[in-house]
Amino acid sequence: MATHLRNASTLCAAALLAACAPSGGAMQPGAMPMDPGAAATLARADADMRAVLEQHMALGPRPIETLTPQEARVQPTPADAVRALLERMGRSTAPEPVGRVEDRAIPGPGGAIPVRVYTPAGTGPFPVVVYSHGGGWVIATIDTYDASARALTNAAQAIVVSIEYRKGPENPFPAAHDDAFAAYQWVLQNAASLGGDPMRVAVAGESAGGGLAVATAMMARDRNVRIPVHVLAVYPIADGDTESPSYVENARAKPLNRPMMEWFFRHYLRGPQDARDPRISLVRANLDRMPPTTIILAQIDPLRSDGEELGARLRQAGVPVQVHVHQGVTHEFFGMGAVVADARTAVQQAGTALRGAFAR
Structure with missing residues (x-):
């Protein structure tokens, strides 16, 4: 699982206000440098977690603490990142079935x-x-x-x-x-x-x-x-x-x-x-x-x-x-x-x- 996710990841993380490159991990020209907090988190995260974090950053969420509650409520979430990562991996995004x-x-x-x-x-x-x-x-x-x-x-x-x-x-x-x-x-x-x-x-x-x-x-x-x-x-x-x-x-x-x-x-x-x-x-x-x-x-x-x-x-x-x-x-x-x-x-x-x- 960890290897699969590592291969699936873009291996790029832009600042939260910038877009991640669509493929290959290269920064887009003019992109902001990686946020130090994001870089430190990625360095400590295991491969599975890192793939989700990179995907979340690619969705471009703005820092919650800079927003109004109304703005914060419509930001991309980690759950959105999981769905996006599953889509990129070609896997089902259907919820876990229950009775x-x-x-x-x-x-x-x-x-x-x-x-x-x-x-x-x-x-x-x-x-x-x-x-x-x-x-x-x-x-x-x-x-x-x-x-x-x-x-x-x-x-x-x-x-x-x-x-x-x-x-x-x-x-x-x-x-x-x-x-x-x-x-x-x-x-x-x-x-x-x-x-x-x-x-x-x-x-x-x-x-x-x-x-x-x-x-x-x-x-x-x-x-x-x-x-x-x-x-x-x-x-x-x-x-x-x-x-x-x-x-x-x-x-x-x-x-x-x-x-x-x-x-x-x-x-x-x-x-x-x-x-x-x-x-x-x-x-x-x-x-x-x-x-x-x-x-x-x-x-x-x-x-x-x-x-x-x-x-x-x-x-x-x-x-x-x-x-x-x-x-x-x-x-x-x-x-x-x-x-x-x-x-x-x-x-x-x-x-x-x-x-x-x-x-x-």
């Missing part, structure tokens, strides 16, 4: 919450995973993270309910958190109507959604709601501070870096005080009596230290926790199983942890 997919709406504190329900093939009742997508609480949708939800459905042999929570700045903190918790409560009450088992419900998420998953479990514990049987947090935002070792190490990394994270905080939080809220700075929260947790991290990611510290804090609180750090990959790798081998490994780790929790 059934249904879009519907459920009640929420700010109005109806759109959700997408993925059901595995076979006969239920199935366990259920309430999944929150990434995007810094500002950008991205359930469509952007469709590949992750499908992969989890099959790996965990569970119904996945993917939530389209409200986003900032139109709906600032704690709107997304309130929606995630409302969706979890709805699933507890309505799992049977989906073909699910209300006694086997877990929470999961990526990036901002990984933080939402942990915060949902905390809110359930604190509000006397049945807690999830497991928490899956994939490179979660777990700290409002951007001075950790991985923030310093990956300050200009792609596709996520410190300026982008500061932009996300600025557009979702109401002010600096919210960065200290335990629902944002999970590493400073009371983590006693939390469910068993699996944390999946990427080496080339400013959020790696967030996840490592969260794992350490959970252990100190006596919570069973597993932390998996994947080398040579970046933020957003988890849903890239079609082209990134480590993503398939990470999904298997997540599926194994969830199936074990559901069996208990």
Whole structure:
């Protein structure tokens, strides 16, 4: 796989504001020199990840931190890069098949919450995973993270309910958190109507959604709601501070870096005080009596230290926790199983942890 992707890659990376050469790896005349952050990321990434990053750069995304939220929401995404890379390789771009997919709406504190329900093939009742997508609480949708939800459905042999929570700045903190918790409560009450088992419900998420998953479990514990049987947090935002070792190490990394994270905080939080809220700075929260947790991290990611510290804090609180750090990959790798081998490994780790929790 790695060799195939290396051959398929253009082996060129332009600056994010410039176009990549259409073939052969040569820079177009007058093209800007490669962004130093992009160059450093490519040098550390493994072959699979590098091919996706190069393809993403070739799509010409503008730096998120220089845009308005409305502009940022229409930029090419890493998921777009995966599809483009598959097309260049002559491979199918069809989504991973699951038994059934249904879009519907459920009640929420700010109005109806759109959700997408993925059901595995076979006969239920199935366990259920309430999944929150990434995007810094500002950008991205359930469509952007469709590949992750499908992969989890099959790996965990569970119904996945993917939530389209409200986003900032139109709906600032704690709107997304309130929606995630409302969706979890709805699933507890309505799992049977989906073909699910209300006694086997877990929470999961990526990036901002990984933080939402942990915060949902905390809110359930604190509000006397049945807690999830497991928490899956994939490179979660777990700290409002951007001075950790991985923030310093990956300050200009792609596709996520410190300026982008500061932009996300600025557009979702109401002010600096919210960065200290335990629902944002999970590493400073009371983590006693939390469910068993699996944390999946990427080496080339400013959020790696967030996840490592969260794992350490959970252990100190006596919570069973597993932390998996994947080398040579970046933020957003988890849903890239079609082209990134480590993503398939990470999904298997997540599926194994969830199936074990559901069996208990």
